[in-house]
Every structure is written in structure tokens, then in C-alpha cells.
Amino acid sequence: MGPGRWINLDYIIDIQCLPDALPIKMSASDKMQREKPSRSDYLSAAEAARLLKVKAQTLYTYVSRGLIRSVAQPDRKARLYYREDIEKVRARSEARQGQGAMAESAMRWGQPVINTAITEITPDGPRYRGYAAIDLARAGHTFESVAELLWTGVLHRDPIAWEQDGMPAGFDRVIDTLAQQQPSLPILRIYALATTMLGVAESASEIRRGTTVPAARQIILTLTGCIGYLAKASHFAYPAPGAGVAASVAHSLLGRSDPKTVEALNTALVLCADHELSSSTFAARVAASTGAELRACVLAAIGAHSGALLGAGCDRAEDLLRGAHSNGEVHERVAAAERAGMRVPGFNLVVYPKGDPRARHLLQLAHQLAPRSSQAQLIYDFIKDAEQRLHLRPSIEVGMVALCAALELPQRSAGALWALGRTAGWIAHVMEQRLAGFVLRPRARYVSTI
Numbered sequence: 001m002g003p004g005r006w007i008n009l010d011y012i013i014d015i016q017c018l019p020d021a022l023p024i025k026m027s028a029s030d031k032m033q034r035e036k037p038s039r040s041d042y043l044s045a046a047e048a049a050r051l052l053k054v055k056a057q058t059l060y061t062y063v064s065r066g067l068i069r070s071v072a073q074p075d076r077k078a079r080l081y082y083r084e085d086i087e088k089v090r091a092r093s094e095a096r097q098g099q100g101a102m103a104e105s106a107m108r109w110g111q112p113v114i115n116t117a118i119t120e121i122t123p124d125g126p127r128y129r130g131y132a133a134i135d136l137a138r139a140g141h142t143f144e145s146v147a148e149l150l151w152t153g154v155l156h157r158d159p160i161a162w163e164q165d166g167m168p169a170g171f172d173r174v175i176d177t178l179a180q181q182q183p184s185l186p187i188l189r190i191y192a193l194a195t196t197m198l199g200v201a202e203s204a205s206e207i208r209r210g211t212t213v214p215a216a217r218q219i220i221l222t223l224t225g226c227i228g229y230l231a232k233a234s235h236f237a238y239p240a241p242g243a244g245v246a247a248s249v250a251h252s253l254l255g256r257s258d259p260k261t262v263e264a265l266n267t268a269l270v271l272c273a274d275h276e277l278s279s280s281t282f283a284a285r286v287a288a289s290t291g292a293e294l295r296a297c298v299l300a301a302i303g304a305h306s307g308a309l310l311g312a313g314c315d316r317a318e319d320l321l322r323g324a325h326s327n328g329e330v331h332e333r334v335a336a337a338e339r340a341g342m343r344v345p346g347f348n349l350v351v352y353p354k355g356d357p358r359a360r361h362l363l364q365l366a367h368q369l370a371p372r373s374s375q376a377q378l379i380y381d382f383i384k385d386a387e388q389r390l391h392l393r394p395s396i397e398v399g400m401v402a403l404c405a406a407l408e409l410p411q412r413s414a415g416a417l418w419a420l421g422r423t424a425g426w427i428a429h430v431m432e433q434r435l436a437g438f439v440l441r442p443r444a445r446y447v448s449t450i
Contacts, residue, residue: 042071042080052090062089114285114440118150118428119274125357126275129153133271134361143245143269147220147424150274151213151431161242162217168201172225172236179229179236186315187416188306190226192299198222199295215294216427220245223420228252230410245269249417253409261407264365265417268403271358271396272418274425280305282440284426288433289440301426305419314415317346317397321379322405330382334390346397347386355393362399370406379405 043051048068049059059081062068068085120127125134129149136146144160175197179190198219221238224245228237231253239248243257246266250257274281284301292300305311324330334344349356363380370376379402386392400414433440 041083043083048081048086119276121276121351137267137270143266146270146273150424150428164241175236187412190229191223192302194222194226195295195299220423224248230413268417269421272421281429285429285433286440288430297430298426311419313345314397314418318401318414321401327382346395347392349395356395358396359394359399362403366402366406373406376406
């Protein structure tokens with residue numbers, strides 16, 4: 001029987017129900033052997049039940065289904081049970097429990113549960129379709145090119161200029177009205193609002209073709225426009241025709257798009273683009289597996305990403321690092337988190353026991369960009385000290401916060417850029433899950449609380 005196949009127990013015959021075999025002439029020794037089986041090969045009902053860790057009724061059920069054979073004892077009502085059958089049933093039960101435990105642990109940074117050709121996590125950081133993300137950033141590949149690499153598997157060597165699909169009429173005015181009602185509205189909620197509005201504005205035919213590359217581009221460009229709500233003059237700023245995502249972000253947040261700033265922002269977006277099966281990505285794939293349209297899948301991902309232990313953790317790391325005025329103050333905040341039994345935000349990502357390579361690259365970039373920035377230097381010095389004294393290994397959140405501080409971007413820019421970049425990966429996984437053609441539906445193991 002191959003893996004993944006089930007035995008139909010209805011077709012297994014209980015050997016106790018078989019008629020006697022044709023009479024065969026046996027020697028006296030054979031007859032004695034049959035009548036007095038070796039106790040090492042057989043177990044009593046009590047012994048069998050104890051070995052299987054089941055009740056006697058369950059043992060009799062196994063026998064009735066033909067999974068365990070039994071033999072009669074001369075002059076006794078009690079029957080004996082084949083030890084080898086009992087061992088097989090026990091082994092299968094333990095394997096089944098082990099698979100359940102393995103499946104449960106797989107949901108907690110465990111074994112792989114989904115095949116993907118998009119991203120592989122390695123000690124050197126993620127690899128997109130076989131290309132190291134850090135190498136792509138160093139080589140100057142634009143975020144747009146990397147996004148389409150994730151979507152199509154093709155890496156364009158020349159920069160890609162995304163054509164602007166027409167925005168729904170009045171989109172900017174409506175979202176301005178809604179977003180500006182609450183000036184402190186989290187940027188991920190604004191992303192969710194914009195994604196929902198795109199879906200509402202679509203026609204039925206557009207929804208049916210909602211997994212196309214043009215639809216994917218439109219989502220990212222729309223979220224890029226939402227970055228404008230972090231600027232002093234808070235408003236929706238849709239990218240200008242021909243402008244890249246990184247340049248549009250720089251112009252929205254700083255009012256300028258000098259080459260070094262654009263390059264740094266592009267690097268951040270590339271390194272954030274995907275990270276295999278993160279919780280938010282899994283949410284997007286689950287939605288995609290049910291047939292949900294693209295914007296609904298991205299909305300599911302944004303919702304998962306907004307959790308305090310994921311995307312919102314970037315804001316917590318920012319509060320820890322950018323809100324302090326001295327190393328001593330940061331250390332006190334870390335100590336308070338440790339005393340409360342909380343994970344220090346932005347550090348010690350499970351898959352990178354020696355530290356997140358993406359974070360190290362961003363920290364180096366931040367140090368090169370603003371060696372004289374007191375805020376950036378404070379963050380850099382703290383991280384160096386924290387690694388030596390507290391064994392805290394920086395994750396991408398910390399790298400993003402440091403880079404945004406070096407560029408003097410507004411508060412919450414790190415989390416906004418992280419989610420914006422990751423949208424490319426979410427869309428890639430939605431496309432791949434559609435091709436897989438099955439519904440993601442994990443099973444639960446019921447545990448009684450009574």
C-alpha cells in the first residue's frame with residue numbers, strides 16, 4: 001500500500017468467521033504446537049490491551065475488523081492474540097500520533113507543509129526563484145523587476161516601467177476623506193481600506209481576471225500612494241507616470257528622490273518582497289485556495305500581517321529604538337520586556353539563529369548613509385552591544401527601523417515599507433496556489449477539556 005492510501009476495513013475478513021479449512025493430516029507434534037502456542041508469540045487480552053494502551057472493547061474491535069488475529073486455547077474460553085499483529089497496530093497508532101505531532105509542529109516553524117517554487121530560506125537569507133535577495137539588491141535590480149520575478153519566474157535585466165492602469169473615478173478623494181478622519185489611523189488599516197475600495201470599484205469581468213499581472217501592479221501602486229498618509233501633508237499620492245515605486249515613496253515622504261535615497265528604499269523593498277510561508281503569506285494562500293479573488297487574498301494577508309507579532313511588531317521595534325534618547329534608556333526598555341516575559345521585538349527570528357542576513361545588510365546600509373546621525377548611531381551602537389551582552393540577533397524589523405532613521409523618514413515608515421514590499425510576495429503565492437488547484441484545509445486534533 002502506497003503512502004497516503006487508506007485501508008477499507010469493511011473488506012478485511014475476521015479470521016474467526018472463516019470456516020474450518022480443509023482437513024489436513026497433522027503429526028502429533030504439529031497438533032501439540034497448534035494447541036499449545038508459544039507464549040512469546042501470543043498475548044492475553046489484558047496484556048494486549050495494556051501494550052496498545054486501549055480498553056478491552058477497543059481490542060475486540062480491532063479483532064472484529066481483522067487487524068488482530070486471535071486463537072482459542074484448549075479447554076479455555078479466553079483467547080490469545082498474535083503479538084506481531086498487536087505490534088503492527090501499535091506501530092501504526094504511534095506513527096499516526098507522530099504524524100499529528102509533526103503536523104502540529106510544522107505549523108510552528110517546523111517541517112515544510114507546502115511545495116513552492118517562489119522562495120527558499122537559506123542561512124544567507126531568502127532566495128527568490130533561485131536568486132539571493134541580497135544579491136538582487138546589491139546588483140541594483142528594481143523592486144518592480146523582483147516583483148515580476150516572483151510572479152513569473154523571469155528576471156528582467158533592464159528596469160521595468162509599470163504602465164499605470166486607470167484608477168477608479170474619484171478614488172483619491174474618497175480615500176482621503178476616509179483616511180483623514182482619523183489622523184493616527186495605522187497605515188496597515190489604510191492599506192486594507194485601499195485594497196477593499198479597489199475590489200468594490202471592480203466590475204464582474206475585472207474580478208474574473210483579477211489575478212493578472214496588471215491587477216497585481218495596480219494593487220502595489222495603490223498601496224504606494226497610501227504611503228503619502230505618513231507625510232506631513234497627509235494625502236493619497238498615486239505614483240506619477242513612469243516613476244518607480246522606490247522613487248515615488250521617496251518623493252511622498254521626503255519631497256525629493258535623490259539617487260542614494262531611492263537606491264536605499266529600493267533595497268529595503270527588495271529584501272522585504274517575500275519570506276517563504278510567513279503567517280500572512282499562508283493567510284493569502286488559504287484565501288486563494290478557496291477561489292477568493294486577488295484583492296480579497298491580499299486583504300487576508302494584510303489582516304494577518306497587522307498582528308502585534310508580525311507587521312505591527314515593526315512598530316514595536318521602532319518604539320523601542322527610535323523613542324529612546326540613550327543606550328541606557330533602550331537597555332532599560334529591553335530589561336522591562338524581559339522581566340515581563342515578552343519577546344524583545346525585532347530580534348531573534350527562529351529561522352536565523354545567527355541573525356537575519358537581511359537585517360545586517362540594512363544596518364550596514366544605514367550606517368553608510370548616515371554615519372553622523374545621532375539617532376541612527378544610537379540604534380547601531382545598541383544593536384552591536386545587545387548582540388555581545390544580551391545575545392540578541394537583529395531581524396529585518398530592526399534593520400528597517402535603522403534604515404528609516406538614517407533616511408530621516410517619518411515614524412511608522414518602516415512598517416509601511418515592509419508591508420508594501422511583502423505585497424509582491426503575497427501576490428506571487430496567490431498565483432502559485434491557484435495553479436496548485438486544491439483547498440488548504442488543515443485538520444485539528446480534538447482535545448477534550450472535560
